[in-house]
Amino acid sequence: MDLPDTIRRRLEDFSRNVFVDQSQSPTKERHTSSTHDRRVLASLPLQMSLFFNIWFFPLWWISAIVMLHLKYSALPDYYKFILMTILILMTVIEAIRLYLGYVGNLREKVAELAGFWLLSILLQLPQILFQLCNEAILVQPLERAIHIVLALFILTQAVAGFVALRDLVRHTESQFHLRQFD
Amino acid sequence: MSVISSLVPARFLTIIAHLVIVITIFWTREYNVKACLPLEFTQEQYNSEDLKLVVALSVTLGLFAIELAGFFSGVSMFNGSQGLLSTGAHASGSVALVFFLFEQWDCAVYWWILAFCSALPALMEILLLIAVFGLSKKPL
Numbered sequence: 207m208d209l210p211d212t213i214r215r216r217l218e219d220f221s222r223n224v225f226v227d228q229s230q231s232p233t234k235e236r237h238t239s240s241t242h243d244r245r246v247l248a249s250l251p252l253q254m255s256l257f258f259n260i261w262f263f264p265l266w267w268i269s270a271i272v273m274l275h276l277k278y279s280a281l282p283d284y285y286k287f288i289l290m291t292i293l294i295l296m297t298v299i300e301a302i303r304l305y306l307g308y309v310g311n312l313r314e315k316v317a318e319l320a321g322f323w324l325l326s327i328l329l330q331l332p333q334i335l336f337q338l339c340n341e342a343i344l345v346q347p348l349e350r351a352i353h354i355v356l357a358l359f360i361l362t363q364a365v366a367g368f369v370a371l372r373d374l375v376r377h378t379e380s381q382f383h384l385r386q387f388d
Numbered sequence: 389m390s391v392i393s394s395l396v397p398a399r400f401l402t403i404i405a406h407l408v409i410v411i412t413i414f415w416t417r418e419y420n421v422k423a424c425l426p427l428e429f430t431q432e433q434y435n436s437e438d439l440k441l442v443v444a445l446s447v448t449l450g451l452f453a454i455e456l457a458g459f460f461s462g463v464s465m466f467n468g469s470q471g472l473l474s475t476g477a478h479a480s481g482s483v484a485l486v487f488f489l490f491e492q493w494d495c496a497v498y499w500w501i502l503a504f505c506s507a508l509p510a511l512m513e514i515l516l517l518i519a520v521f522g523l524s525k526k527p528l
Contacts, residue, residue, distance in 0.1 A: 254460065257397075258397070258400050261397045261400060261401060262400075262401070262404060265401070265404075265405075269408075347411070347412040347414075347415035347416050348408070348412050350411065350412075350415060351407070351408040351409075351411035351412050352408060354411065355404060355407070355408065
């Protein structure tokens with residue numbers, strides 16, 4: 207399963223704009239590229255975090271569904287709708303995000319890794335913080351525990367993903383910097 | 389080795405299950421504290437028993453931190469014996485704590501669960517950490 211071309215190009219442009227310092231001189235890049243081209247760029251902390259997150263995700267999902275079912279009747283109507291939506295969104299986004307991160311890190315692909323990082327920072331982090339910190343949705347002790355674990359995973363992936371993405375983009379830029387002279 | 393590759397996620401999941409139940413007990417310890425006290429109790433008695441249970445739970449969290457530090461740093465992640473001990477101890481600890489929670493057991497039982505299911509793997513972890521970082525043995 208591959209990302210569509212338009213999304214891939216947009217993500218690569220975004221990565222280049224955010225992670226590469228355009229004011230660097232070309233001679234410095236040529237020197238670093240020869241010493242770095244045999245280094246493995248897949249990030250170990252990120253891969254470990256993703257691996258354990260994949261194993262943790264089914265347990266989180268079952269616990270979240272059971273707790274929502276148990277407290278459903280005690281919630282006001284608008285929170286019923288909001289929590290159902292958030293649960294469905296988090297499930298779908300988590301599955302996509304973990305696949306993109308796993309493939310992007312292992313095969314050192316910029317577009318997949320950037321997509322994973324953006325999904326984690328922009329979508330999953332606000333949703334998990336909403337579920338953890340909003341007392342009005344009757345946060346239960348079990349929910350507190352599983353959301354704390356998932357929030358720690360997302361935070362470590364945000365940090366490790368940033369470092370991995372920056373190194374990967376800089377490496378691919380130094381490999382292909384001659385392209386800008388075409 | 390396929391045995392090792394399924395032991396690592398199993399160990400991780402049992403540690404997380406134990407951790408989740410400990411955090412859950414942290415928030416609902418009221419019933420367990422009341423189970424330790426006589427039928428009529430004063431607020432000071434309640435506070436002192438509550439404090440003891442909070443201390444026990446905090447010690448458990450500290451032992452978790454030690455074990456997870458050893459696990460994620462790679463010192464004991466691929467060590468088969470430590471993995472097996474940890475998986476067994478945390479799995480039985482999770483089951484025991486589920487009973488502790490639902491059956492509203494006495495506070496004194498918690499110290500036994502802590503000793504066998506949290507302190508034992510953490511002790512082995514500390515020995516491994518000393519062996520690897522102090523005596524420079526190979527982690528496996």
